[in-house]
Each structure stands twice: as C-alpha cells, then as structure tokens.
Amino acid sequence: NAGVTQTPKFRVLKTGQSMTLLCAQDMNHEYMYWYRQDPGMGLRLIHYSVGEGTTAKGEVPDGYNVSRLKKQNFLLGLESAAPSQTSVYFCASSYAPGTVQETQYFGPGTRLLVL
Amino acid sequence: TQLLEQSPQFLSIQEGENLTVYCNSSSVFSSLQWYRQEPGEGPVLLVTVVTGGEVKKLKRLTFQFGDARKDSSLHITAAQPGDTGLYLCAATYNQGGKLIFGQGTELSVKP
Structure with missing residues (x-):
C-alpha cells in the first residue's frame, strides 16, 4: 500500500496563477483533509470531506476550493494564487472519524511558493 | 475558540539528556494525540490519550494526560539524534x- 500520496512535491507560482494539488489514498478511508503548515503555527485545516461527493470548510478556507469526485482522491485548488498562500500543504485521511480512536494518515506534503 | 499551546517552541539538547514538552489548552479535551514529523515528511501519530491522568509509554517516550484533561506532556528519556x-x-x-x-x-538532539 502506498498510503497517502500527494502531487506535485514542489511548485512555484506567480501571483494570480492557478493550480490544483492532488491527494490520493489507497486505504479506503471515508474522511480526507487538507491542511496548511506555516512556521510557528502548526497545522491548520483548510477543507475536509466526509465522503465521496461531499466537502466542508475548515478553519482557513478562503482562497481555496476542493472536490471529492472519487473516494480515493481529494483535490485542492487555488484559483488565483497569492503570496500569503506560500506554505506546505498536507493531505490526510482517516478511519473511525470523529471518535477517540481516530488516526489521521498524512501525505509527504507539497511545498508551494507564490512569488 | 479552542487554543492549544505547546512549549517550548524550540529545544536543542545533547544526546543522553532528558526533556519534557508541554501542551496546554484553554478548554477540556475529548482526546489528545501526539505526532512526530521529520523534515520533508508528514506527521506520524505516536499516541492517543483519552482518560484524565492516563500515562502511556512508547520505549523512551512517556506521555501523560492531565487529570483535568486540559494539559498533556511528552517526556523523552536519554534523547538520541534520531529523536530530532x-x-x-x-x-x-x-x-x-x-x-x-x-x-x-x-x-x-546533537550527538
């Protein structure tokens, strides 16, 4: 099993450009999450999905959109990138969501630089 | 809004030393997890604690959940460079x- 994979690993964008980050998991998990990680701020939830075809906003959703057309994939889109979106983006998936036994499995991250 | 604060933010020690990391909340937890993240990788779950006063051990790592379920600590004994x-x-x-x-x-953790 590959677990959680993310593409691309690294990307440089100019302000105003758009891009899509892809997350894929092969563990048949229902829940998937997108986080951003900035120095000194831990991980902040952008959007999440509780199942195929559903999405919901997290703590910092502005400037991002997501889609979950297939259970194994969760896409994060930036329509018009801004320098404030320079960050490391992590995708995660989980089983037993919302319970004390929940374990989130994280991908290796995508490093995004917006100039 | 719940706030979770960790201290210290940075810690640089020599191999063999002991250390404790603290996690404090403004509100009562339902559960508390500790993750470890190596450079260039995603976080990996170490432990989940759910009961006030609970103590869990993972080799040289000891995790404690406060009685009031508003704080937790991670203690590492005899730290090694691989704990970085x-x-x-x-x-x-x-x-x-x-x-x-x-x-x-x-x-x-410096050798």
Missing part, C-alpha cells in the same frame, strides 16, 4: 470534532 524532529500535539474537543493542532516543538 517536530513534535505536535493535537486535540479534539467533542465527539466528532476536528483535530486542533498546537504550533509544535522543534527538537534538535
């Missing part, structure tokens, strides 16, 4: 709630 990384605590505040992460403790 970012340690994150994360809490849920109600059944079905999302994980809230602390800002992390950056640990560097």
